[in-house]
Amino acid sequence: MLNDITMGQYYPVDSPVHRLDPRIKLVDTLLFIVAVFLAQSFVGYLLLFGFLYGVTRLARVPFRMLLKGLKPLRIILILTFLLNLFFTPGEKTLVAFWGIRITLEALRQAAFYSLRLAFLVAGTSLLTLTTSPVALSDGIELLLSPLKKIHFPVHELAMMMTIALRFIPTLLEETDKIMKAQMARGADFESGNLIARAKAMVPLLVPLFVSAFRKAGDLAMAMESRCYHGGEGRTRMRVLKLTRNDGLALGAMLLLIALVVLEGVLL
Amino acid sequence: MSIEIRHLTHRYSEGSVFSTVALDDVSLTIQDGEFIGIIGHTGSGKSTLVQHLNGLLKPSSGQILIDGQDLHGEHVNTRALRQRIGLVFQYPEYQLFEETVAKDIAFGPRNQGLSKAEIDGRVRYAMDCVHLDYDRFAEKSPFELSGGQMRRVAIAGVLAMRPSVLILDEPTAGLDPRGRDRILTMLEELHQKEHTTILMVSHSMDDMARLATRLIVMASGKVAMTGTPREVFAQQEKMLSLGLDVPAAAQLCRALREKGYDLPADLYRPEELREHILRLRQSGSEGRDPVAE
Numbered sequence: 001m002l003n004d005i006t007m008g009q010y011y012p013v014d015s016p017v018h019r020l021d022p023r024i025k026l027v028d029t030l031l032f033i034v035a036v037f038l039a040q041s042f043v044g045y046l047l048l049f050g051f052l053y054g055v056t057r058l059a060r061v062p063f064r065m066l067l068k069g070l071k072p073l074r075i076i077l078i079l080t081f082l083l084n085l086f087f088t089p090g091e092k093t094l095v096a097f098w099g100i101r102i103t104l105e106a107l108r109q110a111a112f113y114s115l116r117l118a119f120l121v122a123g124t125s126l127l128t129l130t131t132s133p134v135a136l137s138d139g140i141e142l143l144l145s146p147l148k149k150i151h152f153p154v155h156e157l158a159m160m161m162t163i164a165l166r167f168i169p170t171l172l173e174e175t176d177k178i179m180k181a182q183m184a185r186g187a188d189f190e191s192g193n194l195i196a197r198a199k200a201m202v203p204l205l206v207p208l209f210v211s212a213f214r215k216a217g218d219l220a221m222a223m224e225s226r227c228y229h230g231g232e233g234r235t236r237m238r239v240l241k242l243t244r245n246d247g248l249a250l251g252a253m254l255l256l257i258a259l260v261v262l263e264g265v266l267l
Numbered sequence: 268m269s270i271e272i273r274h275l276t277h278r279y280s281e282g283s284v285f286s287t288v289a290l291d292d293v294s295l296t297i298q299d300g301e302f303i304g305i306i307g308h309t310g311s312g313k314s315t316l317v318q319h320l321n322g323l324l325k326p327s328s329g330q331i332l333i334d335g336q337d338l339h340g341e342h343v344n345t346r347a348l349r350q351r352i353g354l355v356f357q358y359p360e361y362q363l364f365e366e367t368v369a370k371d372i373a374f375g376p377r378n379q380g381l382s383k384a385e386i387d388g389r390v391r392y393a394m395d396c397v398h399l400d401y402d403r404f405a406e407k408s409p410f411e412l413s414g415g416q417m418r419r420v421a422i423a424g425v426l427a428m429r430p431s432v433l434i435l436d437e438p439t440a441g442l443d444p445r446g447r448d449r450i451l452t453m454l455e456e457l458h459q460k461e462h463t464t465i466l467m468v469s470h471s472m473d474d475m476a477r478l479a480t481r482l483i484v485m486a487s488g489k490v491a492m493t494g495t496p497r498e499v500f501a502q503q504e505k506m507l508s509l510g511l512d513v514p515a516a517a518q519l520c521r522a523l524r525e526k527g528y529d530l531p532a533d534l535y536r537p538e539e540l541r542e543h544i545l546r547l548r549q550s551g552s553e554g555r556d557p558v559a560e
Contacts, residue, residue, distance in 0.1 A: 180323045181362040184354040185424060186346055186378030203374065206364035210410070 011129040016245060017059035018130050022139030024246040025131055028253045032123045035257045036116055040264040045115055047263065051256050052122060059130045069125035070118055077114050084110035133165035142240065155231025163219070171212065178207045268334055268351065268431045268464060270297040270320060275329035277315055289315040291488035292329070297432075297466065302458045304475040304496070305468045307485030308510045313468045314357070316485065317434045320466070321352040350379055353430030357437045359421035360414065368394075368412075368420050369405040375428040393427035397453055415446030422450070426457075432464040433457065439474060447474075454478060476500070476514040476535050484509065501533035516540045 017025075032051075039045050056063050070077070088110070090103030128136070141158035148154050179189065182203045189200050277290040290312045297303060307313045318324045319331055322338050322345045331338040333348065356362065365371035369390050376389045394401050397419040404412075409420050422438065438454070439447040451474060457463045458478070469475055475482060475496060482499045484492040486509045492499055499506070500513045503521055512518070517535040524530050528547060534540045 177356065178362050180318065181354075181356045181359065182374075183323060184321060184349055184356070185375040186350055186428065187374075188346065188378070203362075203364045207362050210364075211361055 009129065010132050011059075011061050011065060012132075013060045015058060015060040015130070017055060019245070020130075020249055021240055021242055021246045022131050022135040023143055023240065024242070024249050025127055026136075026139050026143060028249055029124055029127045031253045031257060033120060035253075035260050036119045036123065038257065038260050038264065039116075044260045044263050045112075045119070047256065047259055048119055051252075052119070052126065056126060059126070061126070061129050065129060066122045066125060069129075070121055073117070073121055077117060080117055081110045081114040084113050134162060137162040137165065138236075138238075138240065155234070159231075167212075167215070170215070171208070174211055175204065175208055178204055178211075269299055270295075270352075270432065271332040271335075272296070272319075273330045273332065275316075275319060275331065276327050277312075277319065277324060278327045279315075281327060288488055290319075290326075293488070293490055295483065295490065295493075297464065299464055300458075300462050301464055302454075302478055302480045303464075303466045304479030304482045305466060305485060306470070306472070306475060306482060306511060307491075310487075311485040312488040313485050314436055317354065317436055317466060317468060320432075320434060321349045321354050323349075323354070346378075350375070350428045351430055352432045352434065353425040353428055355422050355425050355433070355435040355438060357440060358418075359425075359438075360409075360417035363409040363417060363421060363424075366408060367406050368399070368409050369401075371409050371420060372423045372427050375424055379428060389427040389429065390423075392429075393423035396426050396457060397423045398449060399423065415442050415449065418442065418446070418450070419453075422453075430463070432466070434466040434468075436468045437470065438467065439469065439471060451478060472500070472512050472514040472517075476516070484511070496535060497533045500535040 032048075036048060039048055052066075053063065056066060085102060085106050086100055088103065088106035090105030092104040094102050094104055094107065131139070137158045140161065141154055144152070144154045144157075183189070187200060187203055189197070189204070192200065272293055272295040275290055275293045276288070278286055278288050280286050293312075293316065305313050305316065315324065319326060322331075325339060333352070336343060338345075338348065363371050365374065372390045372393050373386050376386045381389070390405070391401050394404065399416065399419055404416070404420075409417060412420065418438070422435075425433070435454070438450050442450065454465060454467065455478060458465050465478075467474075467478070479496055482492070482494060482496050483490060484499060484506070491509055492502065492505065500517045503513050503517065506513050513521075514535045516537045516539075520530055520532075520534040520540055523544075524532065530540075530543050530547070534543060
């Protein structure tokens with residue numbers, strides 16, 4: 001029932017991309033976003049696509065997983081495309097009907113904007129597909145650790161993130177279970193108008209909140225009974241070390257940016 | 268109401284890397300008035316099986332016939348059917364949501380579109396079935412009850428729909444012996460007085476020994492054994508090889524037989540074992556006297 005949520009889902013296989021240091025993957029993703037914004041022509045986007053496709057293959061993730069991640073965004077993508085298509089002013093008219101003029105510039109911009117959006121989402125979902133939630137928040141914690149100097153609660157933030165991520169599947173499972181249980185008592189979540197549907201959510205949401213609070217209480221107790229008291233002096237079980245592959249990954253990303261910039265200047 | 272399962276196969280997350288076969292070509296027939304115990308290791312497909320029986324899960328292939336009618340046929344009203352086949356999930360107390368016990372139990376009948384008087388009657392009936400005093404509990408919040416009481420309220424919520432088949436997924440899990448006994452007594456009454464067909468998933472062989480008229484043993488998505496408790500529990504080696512236990516009385520009987528006592532191999536109820544042991548002691552000469560050893 002709720003299995004088709006791909007955004008932010010980890011794809012558990014072993015690959016060189018999966019084994020990369022999460023810090024490098026985070027930085028690489030940020031750089032990829034920069035590259036997406038720097039790309040100014042279709043050749044640039046082709047480069048980006050080639051890179052994304054290559055990394056996906058290297059990560060042994062089926063490319064359709066990335067496309068599936070775009071599915072929830074399809075309405076936004078189409079809207080972006082249409083709005084830009086109709087409302088961008090330009091010189092060269094392609095077609096005109098009912099007082100609406102579609103220009104070459106508009107078509108170009110519409111295509112660029114929706115491509116940009118698609119690349120942003122696909123790039124970041126590649127990060128979450130290849131990085132387990134735990135590794136990801138580890139990476140974020142380490143990347144943000146300089147902020148500890150100004151008393152920013154980096155560890156607490158990372159811990160909160162880890163816990164939140166950890167509980168997404170649990171809560172989904174719980175939702176599925178409660179939904180089924182109420183359906184077995186004749187609840188109807190699928191028909192009726194907006195008000196009826198909102199009302200039908202009560203038998204789902206009340207038990208879900210009760211269970212979330214209970215789980216939070218249990219977890220806090222379990223953490224405390226194992227002497228958790230925040231980040232001070234805490235060591236790691238898996239110490240992250242940069243390897244040659246991490247250097248290569250960073251190098252490849254910088255090369256991509258250079259190519260995209262160069263291509264923008266030359267063409 | 269008879270249930271027939273034909274070649275039922277279920278795969279989770281079909282077509283992805285996470286795909287797993289939960290049920291593999293299961294065929295079963297459940298007759299009216301049976302009390303069926305479904306046993307199996309964690310992950311053997313018990314819960315998946317029972318969720319198919321009222322249409323909450325759709326088979327990947329195969330059929331489920333209720334009184335000869337295909338559950339996923341074209342003209343079947345699934346919601347009406349779900350009310351005839353009541354399903355009580357594991358830890359059902361976590362599905363309570365209303366302000367009062369009575370309102371929560373009324374949720375099912377209300378969804379059936381019954382009149383107010385009828386709903387009230389159903390609530391009283393269901394609370395009586397689970398031995399909860401109407402005057403004492405009806406207006407209480409379900410969240411201030413004990414775990415065992417909450418569980419009984421949740422079961423009452425399903426009974427209030429007056430299902431002709433009742434399916435329970437581990438109804439006694441996590442309860443203290445007293446709460447456990449209460450639930451089992453209640454199920455026994457339902458089966459004997461109301462002739463409700465009952466399917467119960469459980470890990471407790473002793474519960475099964477007490478109640479079930481037929482056992483279905485599941486192992487890795489298939490039906491591994493089926494038969495009366497006496498037939499199933501007599502095959503202790505096979506049960507152990509499936510990672511399952513037999514009731515305490517059957518274990519004791521086996522241990523005594525290994526020591527050379529002349530006892531039948533298929534005893535599994537504490538009372539009958541006691542009787543046989545007493546008989547042995549009286550006859551003295553035929554068996555060996557344990558005191559003399």
